[in-house]
Amino acid sequence: MADFDRRTALKGGLTVSAVGLLGTQMVSAATAAPAVQEPQIHGTAAWSARPPNGSIVVENHKPTYIVVHHTVDPGNVTDYTLEHAFWASRAIQNFHMDTRGWVDSGQQFTNSRGGHITEGRHRSLDVLRGGTRHVQGANVGNNNSTCIGIENEGLYSTEDVTPALWDSLVKMVAYIASQYGIAPEFIKGHRDFNSTECPGTVLYNRLPELRTAVGTLLGSASSRADLTEWPLLKPGDTGPRVRMAQEFLRERGFAVPVDGVFGPSTKDAVAAVAARNGLMRDACGATAATDETGFLGSDVWPLIVRPGTDLHALKAQLVL
Template structure:
């Protein structure tokens, strides 16, 4: 049942029943889904892939999540299938030669012209079977759980072409059908790692993608999911100020001025390093240091339950977010992890 923002905060803080990342996947019930046509997927042989230089791991189970990426490269205006093949070769070369992987990291690639190609070898064969999972290398620490789609382009400030969007909807619906993955389990790369990927605009369209995929599969549209925000250099708002108070609570010396500058970036990076957090940006036609971005791997290390009357830096972080919303902290309420996510949404 959908819960309005007004209901969420009426009389203090109330936790809603939205699903959270990390909860068990909700499979599509047998008999609910309508048949989704298999999209045209060009195989590694068709686009001229190099042979993998190691064994492709095929897990004897289905993936849990479908993950959307962007390549963070050029927004090309060549929408031909030949260009799609060239992009696939460039990604494979980068992943094998620069990152030292055995093959392309993602299972599938979607070009700006809407042409879908196989990424890691055997991905199409295994996907069509619908019972096993080719393990890729596109989401650090979660590759056994996910099947990833790289979407050609950079979508931080521009939208995706319609052809790419249409092919993405069809492809994700087909994956969902084959593996019994519900539309609610469509995620962005930044839902697992502190990265800008798949770009602010494409990430912002994921609720729309879930609805479109649900319609294509013939299943109910999913409820909203909670997530942690991504903050990066240049951001200036109450979320940054709350982050700075939380960092101060963990012993980092910096001003809580609400501006994400070099000192905040450095503190987040040191926090990640101290906790063994991996930063893994996507294939990129640009070089961006994301090691100090605050995201899904950062916030859980910092937040804790806060009650009315608490003092200290964590309480100040909560008060900053409450004040920014013009709300009051009712004396009988607590801010637990889901409520932190609602405040930061």
Template sequence: MTLTRRDLLRTSIAVGAAGAALPVFTATANAAAPVIASCQTWGAREPRAAVEVLDRRPTYIVVHHTAGPNSGDLSLEHAYAISRSIQDHHMDNNGWIDSGQQLTNSRGGHVTEGRHRSLEALRDGTRHLMGANVGDHNSEVIGIENEGLYTSVDVPARLWNSLVGLVAYIARQYDIAPSEIRGHRDFNSTECPGGVLYGRLPELRTAVGGVLGRAVAHPQTWPLLKPGDTGDRVKAAQHLLRERGSRDLPADGVFGAATAAAVRRFGDAAGLRSDPCYASRVADESGFLGAGAWPALIRPVELSEASEAAAAARTLLRDRSLTRVESRDWRTLLNG
């Protein structure tokens, strides 16, 4: 079978069990509505209180992973069971009124409604059902929980293809630019949606842009640092943490237990929330340094200062002609 240029825009290639290349449907060119099972269909409990519908559109589409098992059960029944399990956890363990995410995507590529009335708001295209899946940003985001743990393994083809079609549909409904497709870690200090799936977000933006016929720009985001990381970014973070009170922390570029403890102390002192992967029952990400902490940790600095912040900036700086780093410059430095 020979694929034309048009075919390639509408399909992705998956390798079957026998090694043959097979075209796999991703999304129609006009981002047609995917099949989404309603709360009633998968047997959701009633919410404890009225959900909140905002009279405006969300700004971002946020990709999560459930940080649970990578099940081999790709059935529709399993997708429904995952939705019930997440809702039970959110209501019974987190004390929330309902599921936190607006939508759930199973490893089999089955999409279900998360919080009640999410599907109603999405189909309307002008209102936003506020969930509970990104700390301090829930009024801005529509979140998709993707079943599985993607810190070191890739998503299955059926989940990926479903995700592309679903995100394209959401973007069309709410007129959201591909650049506003983000991961949970772009807002909070969390691994979510896992390093592998997060690393594919540029690919997701490009795929959605192709479906919608829109230009694609990739945003610059705060890096995530966690135990086991090494290098100049870790060293810069250690200098900044030293300035914020952890004077005994060595600036050695190794993110170990002492650095994680310093991050936790800084977060407590600054009143920062810990916003881990919400679908997970086991994740401890309290010592991670990411988007939820960087803005409070950095500051404007003169490079001539005899300060820890200046030492942090000098560690990262490539352009030695600069004399001052503004707060807005740190994200660029950290991504350099």
């Protein structure tokens, strides 16, 4: 529809900037369009969830961000059945309650490799349908009051998601965005908040595509695909970004070498900064989480940069 209008406008001899103005008006008109249809979401009763062992907190406001995760465990299975999706939901809940000690599943929703969506934490679905409040989860450390999270089954550091998972992710994120009036640029990856690999580099790199796909379903213009985020550096990494981090750490009093190699002392220094500031990441994963101690990401960079630094300019520099 928008493409057709744009072509028509161009044929009519309007300038590009005039088309831009028309585009803005179309976005405004689209906000009154019918809401995105709710995808099939299987509630906690469907997968025989355990009752929560404490109170579920409902935030008295909408979430600001929709956050994409990968579960890591049970890996990239090829069982695409609904029964498996239910099993995985139970496994995650058991891990979060028994090992993490949380009241319930940490995430609000779960998406399987077969494309089946389940409710995670109790009440998440009903409260989402209301569109004005959201259930507080435990999936984005230090940011749980502003985030609603979807755990995507699998590990996407080097492998891509299944087409079915992608399709259901687009529909689910679009539905959440529609319910709360969240613009596509507020779709984030877990690593945009915490120093974690989650949701895996492959899935993380597809977030611009996800924002565009969701924008299409919302009937709004494509979102900015050039969002600048802090880079994630890990032990073993090398290069100028590591060197810059080491310079910052030295200025903070850590005796790390400035050699551009993310070695043990750099890892220890980053871990110390994280611990000192009470940074948490609310580990993803249905069973054992990978060790991400000393990862340097979005929550650590602002704590080590030189005071007075232009953060936007620095981020842009680090992305290169």
